[in-house]
Amino acid sequence: MNVDLETEIIDCPYCGRSDGVPWAEENGFTAEKCGECGLVYVNPRPNQSLIQQAVKTGVHSDVDHGRTAVTRRVVSKVAYYKKIFSSMFDDVWRDTTTITWLDVGAGYGEIVEAVASLAPTGSEIEGIEPMHPKAEHARARGLNISEKYLHEVREKFDFVSLINVYSHIPDFRPFLKDVQAVLVDGGEFFLESGNIGDLIDSREVPTELDLPDHLVFAGEKHLTGCLTDAGFTIVSVKKLRKDGLVNFAKNIIKKLMGRYVMLAIPYTSNYRSILIRAKLDVVP
Numbered sequence: 271m272n273v274d275l276e277t278e279i280i281d282c283p284y285c286g287r288s289d290g291v292p293w294a295e296e297n298g299f300t301a302e303k304c305g306e307c308g309l310v311y312v313n314p315r316p317n318q319s320l321i322q323q324a325v326k327t328g329v330h331s332d333v334d335h336g337r338t339a340v341t342r343r344v345v346s347k348v349a350y351y352k353k354i355f356s357s358m359f360d361d362v363w364r365d366t367t368t369i370t371w372l373d374v375g376a377g378y379g380e381i382v383e384a385v386a387s388l389a390p391t392g393s394e395i396e397g398i399e400p401m402h403p404k405a406e407h408a409r410a411r412g413l414n415i416s417e418k419y420l421h422e423v424r425e426k427f428d429f430v431s432l433i434n435v436y437s438h439i440p441d442f443r444p445f446l447k448d449v450q451a452v453l454v455d456g457g458e459f460f461l462e463s464g465n466i467g468d469l470i471d472s473r474e475v476p477t478e479l480d481l482p483d484h485l486v487f488a489g490e491k492h493l494t495g496c497l498t499d500a501g502f503t504i505v506s507v508k509k510l511r512k513d514g515l516v517n518f519a520k521n522i523i524k525k526l527m528g529r530y531v532m533l534a535i536p537y538t539s540n541y542r543s544i545l546i547r548a549k550l551d552v553v554p
């Protein structure tokens with residue numbers, strides 16, 4: 271495949287400037303760092319039809335060495351997110367009113383399971399996942415996960431979550447319009463993404479960037495900036511280290527298995543996972 275015919279050159283998706291400098295390279299693609307705002311983004315990037323194709327099948331036709339984004343269900347994720355949601359949404363669980371929650375990019379349904387285990391009885395917790403093998407796997411386990419994109423959703427929800435999906439979305443601002451369209455008045459949005467856009471040195475990224483499966487890497491200000499511009503009020507922000515001793519041990523195992531990981535000294539990395547809870551302002 272001639273990659274040149276399938277890619278497009280873009281300006282910074284956050285600030286619109288075009289003075290990005292090469293920051294990291296992987297799988298024949300370059301991630302640039304914006305000279306103005308610091309956002310990291312693949313440029314040139316696969317064009318829209320190539321991105322859509324990859325999202326549906328989970329296989330990147332432009333990456334020729336057999337890598338695929340189809341992974342597997344991670345059981346430990348359910349308990350991990352249950353703990354996070356338990357503290358970040360404690361007011362929601364204390365109030366016994368039933369809720370509706372949509373997880374976008376639900377994968378194998380771990381987030382849906384975590385939220386369902388906390389939500390008051392009678393709540394409706396569901397997800398959407400465009401990647402067929404993942405959605406099918408989740409449905410087989412009895413989870414309410416449909417195979418569609420956010421712009422195809424017609425119902426409204428009290429909560430929408432987007433867990434580690436941000437980097438797959440080519441343009442986040444129009445995406446947030448789709449989020450707003452499915453939220454009730456005063457509804458809430460929950461987002462998790464790494465802070466790669468805040469890092470000066472790409473060697474601080476703990477794993478592969480997974481270019482061009484991942485297209486954009488934000489920092490905290492890019493995430494909160496897009497949200498406030500779109501009419502959300504930030505309720506709370508949590509930052510989690512990924513370079514503690516447990517992760518260090520996991521990384522040693524991955525390295526022994528031949529995977530790429532940064533074996534940094536524990537508690538020295540500036541990499542964080544950023545979790546943001548935001549509430550949609552009610553327009554009078």
Ligand SMILES: [Zn+2]
Nearest residue numbers: 282285304307
């Ligand atoms: Zn920029």
